[in-house]
Amino acid sequence: RKEVEQDPGPFNVPEGATVAFNCTYSNSASQSFFWYRQDCRKEPKLLMSVYSSGNEDGRFTAQLNRASQYISLLIRDSKLSDSATYLCVVGNNQAGTALIFGKGTTLSVSS
Amino acid sequence: EAGVAQSPRYKIIEKRQSVAFWCNPISGHATLYWYQQILGQGPKLLIQFQNNGVVDDSQLPKDRFSAERLKGVDSTLKIQPAKLEDSAVYLCASAPLRGEQYFGPGTRLTVT
Numbered sequence: 672r673k674e675v676e677q678d679p680g681p682f683n684v685p686e687g688a689t690v691a692f693n694c695t696y697s698n699s700a701s702q703s704f705f706w707y708r709q710d711c712r713k714e715p716k717l718l719m720s721v722y723s724s725g726n727e728d729g730r731f732t733a734q735l736n737r738a739s740q741y742i743s744l745l746i747r748d749s750k751l752s753d754s755a756t757y758l759c760v761v762g763n764n765q766a767g768t769a770l771i772f773g774k775g776t777t778l779s780v781s782s
Numbered sequence: 783e784a785g786v787a788q789s790p791r792y793k794i795i796e797k798r799q800s801v802a803f804w805c806n807p808i809s810g811h812a813t814l815y816w817y818q819q820i821l822g823q824g825p826k827l828l829i830q831f832q833n834n835g836v837v838d839d840s841q842l843p844k845d846r847f848s849a850e851r852l853k854g855v856d857s858t859l860k861i862q863p864a865k866l867e868d869s870a871v872y873l874c875a876s877a878p879l880r881g882e883q884y885f886g887p888g889t890r891l892t893v894t
Contacts, residue, residue: 675824714873714885715825758824768813768880769838772824 673773674698677759680776688749692776694742694759703762704735706744708755709775715758718744749780784808786886788874794892800862803889807855807876813837815883816849816859817873825873831857832879864893 677694684690696704704721719726721733721742732745742759759773787806795801807814813832817825828847830837834854842849846865851857861868871888 714887716885717882760824768877768883769827769830770815770825770883772826774822774824 674763674771675759675761675773677773677776679774680778682776682778684749684778684780686749686751686780686782688780689745689747690749690778691746692744692757692759692778694744694773696740696742696759696761696771698761698763698771699737699740701740701761701763703768704742705760705762705770706731706733706742707758707760707772709758710755715772718757746778749778751780751782754778754780786874786876786884788872788886788889790889791887792890792892794894795864797866797893798863800860801864801891802858802860803872803874803891805857805859805874805876805886807857807874808884810878811876811881811884812854812879813877813883814851814857815875815877816857817875817885819871819873819888821870828859861891864891866893869893 706718707715708718709715721735723735725734730747734743756775756777758775761771816828819825828842829839829849831851834851849859873888875883875885877883
């Protein structure tokens with residue numbers, strides 16, 4: 672079983688749609704959880720951290736379920752500029768700094 | 783604030799040749815990481831430094847890859863000899879202690 676598994680995608684949605692990405696992780700001792708965004712041929716950039724209580728940043732909502740080892744990202748009112756690859760990331764060492772990346776899910780938003 | 787700098791941005795070499803990549807982290811960041819990102823995959827951690835000490839190099843193929851961070855600032859990653867499967871983007875990231883990782887633009891390596 673892969674350490675971090677994501678929906679394979681790609682997701683093709685129209686502007687204004689709501690889209691959800693799911694991710695599971697295998698190490699129950701994982702300490703930190705993130706979603707990164709990576710544009711084509713660019714470096715990954717932190718989108719948001721994920722907490723058990725759930726967190727929201729504008730149109731983006733992330734959820735963590737430790738019992739199910741499941742992470743999600745919801746994007747509401749999709750914009751063309753949301754087109755990118757979304758990487759589910761888990762931090763596995765005691766400090767949560769050894770990041771394990773999923774393969775990523777590609778989102779394409781069209782007008 | 784200047785970001786993480788990497789050079790070269792692109793490199794094409796033949797198999798069995800050697801190559802070196804350089805990374806200059808954000809000033810003051812104690813932790814430095816090297817990742818390998820193969821096309822269609824997420825980045826894979828190769829090595830993590832804290833200051834000039836190695837924290838984790840469990841996924842570094844030590845028979846051909848080496849990395850150093852002398853003086854706890856800049857770092858170099860070397861591959862010797864390169865194989866076809868080493869074709870990838872090599873990303874450097876830096877972070878303050880327990881802080882967010884910031885990635886550099888990467889070096890795109892093609893081994894022919």
